[in-house]
Amino acid sequence: MEDKKYFSSRWGFILATVGSAVGMANVWGFPYRMGSMGGSAFLIAYLIFVVLFGIVGLSAEYAIGRRTRTGTLGSYEYAWNKRGLKKVGRVVGWIPLAGSFCIALGYSVVVAYCLKALVQTLTGTLMTVNTQTWFASFSEVPYSVMPYHLIIILLVVISLRVGPEGIEKSNKILMPLFFILFCILAIRVFFLDGSFEGYEFMFRPEWNDLKNPKVWVFAMGQAFFSLSVTGSGMIVYGAYLPKGEDVVKSSITTGIFDTLAAIVSSLVIIPACFAYSVDVGSGPGLLFVTLPEILQDIFMGRVFAIFLFTAVVFAGISSLQNMFEVVIESLLHRFPKAKRSNLLVGIVVLLFGISVNMEAINIWGPWMDLISIYIIPIGALIGAITWFYVLPKDELLDEINDNNGEKKYTSTWHNVGKYLYVPLAAILCFIAIFKGISF
Numbered sequence: 001m002e003d004k005k006y007f008s009s010r011w012g013f014i015l016a017t018v019g020s021a022v023g024m025a026n027v028w029g030f031p032y033r034m035g036s037m038g039g040s041a042f043l044i045a046y047l048i049f050v051v052l053f054g055i056v057g058l059s060a061e062y063a064i065g066r067r068t069r070t071g072t073l074g075s076y077e078y079a080w081n082k083r084g085l086k087k088v089g090r091v092v093g094w095i096p097l098a099g100s101f102c103i104a105l106g107y108s109v110v111v112a113y114c115l116k117a118l119v120q121t122l123t124g125t126l127m128t129v130n131t132q133t134w135f136a137s138f139s140e141v142p143y144s145v146m147p148y149h150l151i152i153i154l155l156v157v158i159s160l161r162v163g164p165e166g167i168e169k170s171n172k173i174l175m176p177l178f179f180i181l182f183c184i185l186a187i188r189v190f191f192l193d194g195s196f197e198g199y200e201f202m203f204r205p206e207w208n209d210l211k212n213p214k215v216w217v218f219a220m221g222q223a224f225f226s227l228s229v230t231g232s233g234m235i236v237y238g239a240y241l242p243k244g245e246d247v248v249k250s251s252i253t254t255g256i257f258d259t260l261a262a263i264v265s266s267l268v269i270i271p272a273c274f275a276y277s278v279d280v281g282s283g284p285g286l287l288f289v290t291l292p293e294i295l296q297d298i299f300m301g302r303v304f305a306i307f308l309f310t311a312v313v314f315a316g317i318s319s320l321q322n323m324f325e326v327v328i329e330s331l332l333h334r335f336p337k338a339k340r341s342n343l344l345v346g347i348v349v350l351l352f353g354i355s356v357n358m359e360a361i362n363i364w365g366p367w368m369d370l371i372s373i374y375i376i377p378i379g380a381l382i383g384a385i386t387w388f389y390v391l392p393k394d395e396l397l398d399e400i401n402d403n404n405g406e407k408k409y410t411s412t413w414h415n416v417g418k419y420l421y422v423p424l425a426a427i428l429c430f431i432a433i434f435k436g437i438s439f
Contacts (some may be wrong), residue, residue, distance in 0.1 A: 006242045013245070014253050017237050019171040019318030021228050021258040022105070022178065027312050028287045030262035031269040032221050036282030039201040039270075043210030045219035047259065050425075052229065053097045055248060056417035057229040060387040062247040063399040067239025072097040072232045072327035076382075079391040092386070098233035098381030101345075104323035106155075110243045111316030112149035112353065115289065118309035119148070127302045131293045137196050143293075149353045153315075156320045159330065161341035167321050174314040175257075180262065181311035186267040188304055189275070198271030209314030223302040223427055228322070231383020236326045246403035248413075257359075261315075268308075287312065303344055319360050324349075377429040384425040388418040 068078045073093045080089025117255045120126040126134065137144070159170045176414065189195055209215055228234055241247065259398040269291065273280040276294050280286070292307060295301035324345055333340040387396060394415050400409045 007168050007237075007240050009168075010245055011150070011251065012172065013237065013241055014257070015171040015175045016318075016322075017169045017234065017250070017254045018257040018261070019167075019175050019315075020233060020322035021226060021254060021319075022238065022261040022315050023319035026226060026258065026262040026267045027315060028269070030222060030226065031266040031280065032286060033141050033218055034202065034266055034269060035273070037215050037218050038206055038212065040203055041201065041206050041212070041215050042219050043206060043263075044205070044210065046223055046262075048222045049223035050255050050259055051252075051417070052421065052424075053223050053227055054251045056413065056421045057224075057255060057384065059233060059248040059251035059400065060396065060417060061229065061231070061234040061383065061398060062238035062241060062251060062278055064391065065235040066243070066247065066394070066402075067399045068239045068425045069239050070333050071236035071239055071326055072100070073330040073359060075235050076386060079386050082395070083390055085330065085390075087349055089386075092382055095331075096383055096435065097327065099230055099325050099375040099379040100232040101327045102375055104320060105349055106190065106371065107316070108152055108320055108349050109145070109149060109353050110314060111152050111320060111339040112145050113288065113383070114309055114312045114415070115148040115152055115293070116145055121292075121302060121305045121309055123300065126292055127296050131289045133285045133294075134259055134292075135288045138422060146354060150350060152255075152317065152320070153346045153350050153353075155317055156324050157342050159188065159317075160322060160342055167325065170321070171318055172251060174385065178311045178314045178318075179261070181314075182261075182264045185304055185307055185311075186264055186299075188298070189268050189272045192272060192298070193274035194275040194277075195271035198274035198280075201274065202266060202270055217428075217431060220424060221432075223359050224263060224380060224425070225372075225376065227255060229383075231379040231381075231386070233322050233326050236329045237322065239329070240300055243402055245403045246406045248409060249403070254356060266315055300330055309327050353389030372434050377425075377432040381422075381429040383418075384422045388414065388422050 008014060029045075034046075064075045064079065068075045070078075073090070076093030076096075077086060077089040080086060080092070117126060120134075158168065189225050224230075238247065241250070269286055272294050273286070273290065276290075276297075278290050278294070292305060295308070298304070324342070327340045327345050331345070335341075336399040393411070397409060397411075397414060400413065
């Protein structure tokens with residue numbers, strides 16, 4: 001693949017990968033889990049897993065992508081072919097790829113909700129209605145979301161037309177603005193009466209909560225999926241990474257910024273919930289019901305609501321870029337003549353979104369549960385096994401150490417992946433499947 005395009009700089013790559021990782025898992029998923037799992041105890045456990053998964057899991061996905069100069073399907077085919085099992089690789093790669101595509105189908109609808117919220121905040125509608133009734137109307141008037149869904153898909157497809165260059169340029173704008181807007185919101189929330197209790201909840205250690213296995217399980221799941229270590233998505237960005245870059249260092253940087261995004265989001269949501277005595281563990285309602293209701297009551301609330309939904313839309317688009325790109329690249333790998341694959345993917349996502357919007361309550365929830373409970377965990381486990389058990393150790397280490405001599409990673413790094421990361425991926429997968437838990 002000599003004609004492969006690359007990210008123009010390490011920071012362009014980092015911003016693109018951060019854009020992929022930062023999304024709803026950070027904006028409402030992390031605050032929700034933190035709120036329902038003991039606050040600071042969940043944060044401690046989460047940080048431990050982010051460090052582990054960033055150093056071995058994420059860097060392995062970057063490395064295999066760069067090694068093969070292709071995405072999901074090509075990488076699995078390459079790795080299994082090293083064991084004389086090319087046909088197996090051609091099959092198993094479809095499972096994590098399906099996870100990326102299926103999550104994009106449902107995720108694009110959520111981002112469309114956010115865009116609708118932004119538009120109705122700009123017009124003032126959202127600041128004068130009962131937010132619970134407003135959110136319920138998404139399923140009662142499904143066609144009202146479709147124009148926003150079409151806009152989101154068009155924005156993503158257009159930004160991907162020029163490959164990594166389009167992804168890099170858009171994320172150089174989207175990601176800094178995301179952090180700036182959420183920092184502004186966090187400063188405003190700091191001055192709310194009663195917000196200090198929220199900071200105590202977040203950062204005062206409650207050591208007894210660390211004895212709760214659920215805290216560790218959900219922190220592990222949050223770290224896995226917040227970093228997008230799903231055996232698919234980050235491979236394609238690794239394929240656009242030039243030789244000589246330290247993939248482990250890049251993975252750590254991605255993990256740091258992804259964690260900062262989650263913490264900054266929590267600094268907005270959790271103290272605001274404490275200030276207004278609302279349930280911090282109320283799930284998606286935090287974003288679409290609780291926060292708009294709070295912002296209705298504070299000075300310049302409409303301005304801050306615009307900031308909020310603008311930042312969330314930015315995060316959603318940057319994540320969708322990765323979900324679309326991994327599918328588009330794999331289709332081109334398997335079907336080189338499919339030159340309009342970006343348009344094809346966009347049409348399929350749009351058609352699915354129309355069906356979801358027509359039956360929002362009956363379809364969207366079960367669909368996202370199916371993906372998050374079964375397909376994504378299985379794909380993540382397949383990826384972990386493939387990189388650390390199927391791909392020859394020396395070959396993976398050779399790619400990891402292609403870093404212009406910055407650092408030498410030894411068998412210790414590989415053993416951490418093989419004997420710690422892979423078993424944890426297996427545990428998470430089995431818990432998800434047999435307990436029916438959505439992470």
